Amino acid sequence: MLLGAIADDLTGATDLALMLSREGMRTIQTIGVPRKGLDLSGVDAVVVALKSRTNPAAGAVAMSLEALSFLQTAGATQFLFKYCSTFDSSPAGNIGPVTEALMQALGTDLTIVCPAFPANGRTIYKGHLFVGDQLLSDSPMRNHPLTPMTDSSLVRLMAGQSKLKVGLVNHATVGEGAAAVLQAFEAARARGEQALVVDALTDADLRAIGEASAGLSLITGGSGIALGLPENFRRAGLLRPADDARAFLAPAGRSMILAGSCSEATRGQIRHAIEAGVPALKLDPIEIAEGRFRVDEAVSWALAQSAKAPLIYSSAEPEEVRAAQAALGRERAGSLIEHFLAETALGLEAAGVSRLIVAGGETSGAVVGALSPDALFIGPEIDPGVPWTLTLGQRQPMALALKSGNFGAPDFFLKAWDLLP
Numbered sequence: 001m002l003l004g005a006i007a008d009d010l011t012g013a014t015d016l017a018l019m020l021s022r023e024g025m026r027t028i029q030t031i032g033v034p035r036k037g038l039d040l041s042g043v044d045a046v047v048v049a050l051k052s053r054t055n056p057a058a059g060a061v062a063m064s065l066e067a068l069s070f071l072q073t074a075g076a077t078q079f080l081f082k083y084c085s086t087f088d089s090s091p092a093g094n095i096g097p098v099t100e101a102l103m104q105a106l107g108t109d110l111t112i113v114c115p116a117f118p119a120n121g122r123t124i125y126k127g128h129l130f131v132g133d134q135l136l137s138d139s140p141m142r143n144h145p146l147t148p149m150t151d152s153s154l155v156r157l158m159a160g161q162s163k164l165k166v167g168l169v170n171h172a173t174v175g176e177g178a179a180a181v182l183q184a185f186e187a188a189r190a191r192g193e194q195a196l197v198v199d200a201l202t203d204a205d206l207r208a209i210g211e212a213s214a215g216l217s218l219i220t221g222g223s224g225i226a227l228g229l230p231e232n233f234r235r236a237g238l239l240r241p242a243d244d245a246r247a248f249l250a251p252a253g254r255s256m257i258l259a260g261s262c263s264e265a266t267r268g269q270i271r272h273a274i275e276a277g278v279p280a281l282k283l284d285p286i287e288i289a290e291g292r293f294r295v296d297e298a299v300s301w302a303l304a305q306s307a308k309a310p311l312i313y314s315s316a317e318p319e320e321v322r323a324a325q326a327a328l329g330r331e332r333a334g335s336l337i338e339h340f341l342a343e344t345a346l347g348l349e350a351a352g353v354s355r356l357i358v359a360g361g362e363t364s365g366a367v368v369g370a371l372s373p374d375a376l377f378i379g380p381e382i383d384p385g386v387p388w389t390l391t392l393g394q395r396q397p398m399a400l401a402l403k404s405g406n407f408g409a410p411d412f413f414l415k416a417w418d419l420l421p
């Protein structure tokens, strides 16, 4: 085992595991810190998927340190803390505290902060995070139900969330390549800076930053920062040439879609699917809270549809989300829907559904938490950052596509099935 990663949500973990697999590391994604005895032989990288993104700092730190300890015992020599490419964090923010705690546990004085993911439009320039052509704070992320992002300055966000001395490696340096970036790291270290936001506009930038990060024991960022890391291990002769990927055998059975993400991308994908004739059931958080609509009714509705992959969703426009939160509270509205969709997934699994798309990171965390596989095997990529996966350790394997709310083309819910044999 070479690289140990701790991801703060499930879709983020899958995104990272896909990136590492594509770059030639044999990668396994575990659901939480795995039980003892999970076979890691032949594995180069392990991504531990937590559900810590919206937890208060103390809880997120404890979970992350437990994951770190597992990864250290498993033999990892470099560690990656994966958070969202839109730096999703609640107003109190746990990315800073988790980074600080991991640095302390690893006894390291310098790390980087780089959530850039150019393939999905996330770039960093002069320390500001962009989503497509917009600053993060102007993007739809300002309306996220749990982690509204209203500041785009990663330097300010990281300094506000931690006691770390935060610095910046700007794009002029990154554009000069790995040696210049490494020099900037050393200069920053000499100035006492501990967390360096690193500008990145392209995959070439990320590969250069990855190369310069070979000697860092802790790296923090999005899945993009993992682009350049496998090459460091390959260069050091530690990575065996990739063998033929294990065949991805999707189990036969019915297909369904569950969506709890309220992101603009997911809402667009839902509109697209409905316009294409996909039968869809919209959940109302208030109706659920008042016990007027139950899980068994949702399951029965789904099973009664003759179409290939019906959709159950709670995804709603920002005004509807605000109204539900005003009535129920932000956290209660979120957990109520997450719990409902998780229980629905269990009901569907029991009825023979074996191919499932889940949209939303927290939503996926809740659904996979209920299905409780040990780990996920990474299969074919549907859109950047979203592969099909196969559950491991369950009696009946399931094919799961865990879609980050923000990811995927408008026709995601239609085309994903074409990749399953």
Ligand SMILES: Nc1ncnc2c1ncn2[C@@H]1O[C@H](COP(=O)(O)OP(=O)(O)O)[C@@H](O)[C@H]1O
Pocket: 144, 145, 146, 260, 261, 262, 263, 266, 285, 314, 315, 316, 320, 321, 324, 325, 333, 334, 335, 336, 337, 338, 359, 360, 361, 362, 363, 364, 403, 404, 405, 406
């Ligand atoms: N109609 C709704 N009203 C309020 N909250 C909702 C509604 N639908 C979903 N949610 C909650 O919003 C959150 C969406 O987060 P998540 O699943 O991580 O999506 P994303 O990947 O877009 O961030 C979840 O906690 C979900 O339960």
Ligand SMILES: O=C(O)[C@@H](O)C(=O)COP(=O)(O)O
Pocket: 009, 011, 012, 013, 015, 016, 083, 084, 085, 086, 088, 117, 222, 223, 360, 361, 362, 385, 403, 404, 405, 406
């Ligand atoms: O980095 C990303 O954008 C994703 O990997 C990610 O973290 C997904 O989170 P959600 O948008 O909450 O699904």
